[in-house]
Amino acid sequence: MSFPCYALWHNIVFLKLELSLEMEEKIQALLNEIAQHSSTDKAGLEAFRMKFISKKGALSDLFEELKQVPVELKKTVGQNLNKLKQAAEAKFAELNEQLENNTQSGDSGLDLTLPPVTNKVGNLHPLTQTKSRIIEIFERLGFNVADGPELEDDWHNFSALNFPENHPAREMQDTFFIEKNPDILLRTHTSNVQIRMMEKQKPPIRAIMPGRVYRNEAISARAHCFFHQVEGLYIDKNVGFADLKQTLYHFAKEMYGKDIKIRFRPSYFPFTEPSAEIDISCLICKGKGCNVCKYSGWVEIGGSGMVHPNVLKSCNIDPEEYTGFAFGMGIERVTMLRYSINDLRLFSENDVRFLRQFHPVI
Numbered sequence: 012m013s014f015p016c017y018a019l020w021h022n023i024v025f026l027k028l029e030l031s032l033e034m035e036e037k038i039q040a041l042l043n044e045i046a047q048h049s050s051t052d053k054a055g056l057e058a059f060r061m062k063f064i065s066k067k068g069a070l071s072d073l074f075e076e077l078k079q080v081p082v083e084l085k086k087t088v089g090q091n092l093n094k095l096k097q098a099a100e101a102k103f104a105e106l107n108e109q110l111e112n113n114t115q116s117g118d119s120g121l122d123l124t125l126p127p128v129t130n131k132v133g134n135l136h137p138l139t140q141t142k143s144r145i146i147e148i149f150e151r152l153g154f155n156v157a158d159g160p161e162l163e164d165d166w167h168n169f170s171a172l173n174f175p176e177n178h179p180a181r182e183m184q185d186t187f188f189i190e191k192n193p194d195i196l197l198r199t200h201t202s203n204v205q206i207r208m209m210e211k212q213k214p215p216i217r218a219i220m221p222g223r224v225y226r227n228e229a230i231s232a233r234a235h236c237f238f239h240q241v242e243g244l245y246i247d248k249n250v251g252f253a254d255l256k257q258t259l260y261h262f263a264k265e266m267y268g269k270d271i272k273i274r275f276r277p278s279y280f281p282f283t284e285p286s287a288e289i290d291i292s293c294l295i296c297k298g299k300g301c302n303v304c305k306y307s308g309w310v311e312i313g314g315s316g317m318v319h320p321n322v323l324k325s326c327n328i329d330p331e332e333y334t335g336f337a338f339g340m341g342i343e344r345v346t347m348l349r350y351s352i353n354d355l356r357l358f359s360e361n362d363v364r365f366l367r368q369f370h371p372v373i
């Protein structure tokens with residue numbers, strides 16, 4: 012063997028030894044780095060994966076370098092390299108688990124200094140609030156609350172209430188009929204409850220009847236195919252028109268405040284005689300005139316009158332012995348005036364931006 016060849020061989024052996032020593036140092040440095048790695052956020056975990064696990068990472072490079080290590084050292088270096096690989100994988104699994112636990116427990120990304128999100132509590136619908144207020148006022152005057160069916164027959168909705176055969180409310184274009192002959196319909200007012208009460212109960216009767224009613228009308232800002240009414244009935248001996256006026260004066264002042272003015276306007280209803288429309292002074296313009304009151308200073312809130320003797324007779328009550336008054340008003344109308352609402356449709360659109368405005372103070 013000539014000298015140059017020996018020198019070359021010697022150099023190669025030396026280089027390979029040096030390489031394996033270098034690798035051992037690198038492996039030890041990386042093992043230390045893995046042991047010290049503690050970042051548990053998503054970015055830190057990804058950086059760890061790129062460096063130690065991915066195919067372009069430090070471990071892949073070392074496995075590539077292992078091919079250059081002399082055979083007699085390959086086993087030792089290879090074993091150390093495998094230990095490094097296992098250590099990296101174990102650490103990655105551990106960090107990954109920590110990250111998942113943190114995410115589940117809500118620790119990650121949670122800012123504890125933010126103000127708490129309060130529970131959203133709903134509120135009663137404005138119509139329900141008005142209905143409750145009306146009931147409260149009349150209950151203090153000794154009125155009971157009565158209820159009845161929304162699906163009604165002709166007798167309780169029309170005939171017993173002295174509606175003539177040719178009255179327009181009996182036509183299909185004004186009333187929703189479910190069946191004709193015999194007629195079954197969606198009640199057009201809550202007066203059916205009055206009839207049912209008078210049929211079952213002997214006077215004295217003093218009750219109000221809140222409830223939903225239906226009319227075949229085009230939907231607009233002022234009219235709807237369904238709305239809510241509250242009617243009142245007081246039957247006893249010697250009940251007069253003065254009692255009707257006093258009761259409704261009291262109601263208007265309780266509902267709208269002591270400065271409200273009320274007036275009765277002669278009118279006609281089949282079931283009362285005499286009959287009167289009930290007007291209150293306009294709350295929007297205080298009586299000066301505006302588009303809500305059509306520049307009259309007055310707004311109609313309902314109808315009233317002394318119960319027609321024919322109605323009492325229909326219910327087997329002697330009109331010579333008993334008299335009484337009845338009244339009715341739209342809960343929507345009362346609510347619109349109470350809160351200055353200008354569109355009837357808002358009540359049934361379920362828009363929370365509208366409904367939230369009626370959240371009670373307490």
Ligand SMILES: [Zn+2]
Binds near residue numbers: 293295300301303305
């Ligand atoms: Zn007005």
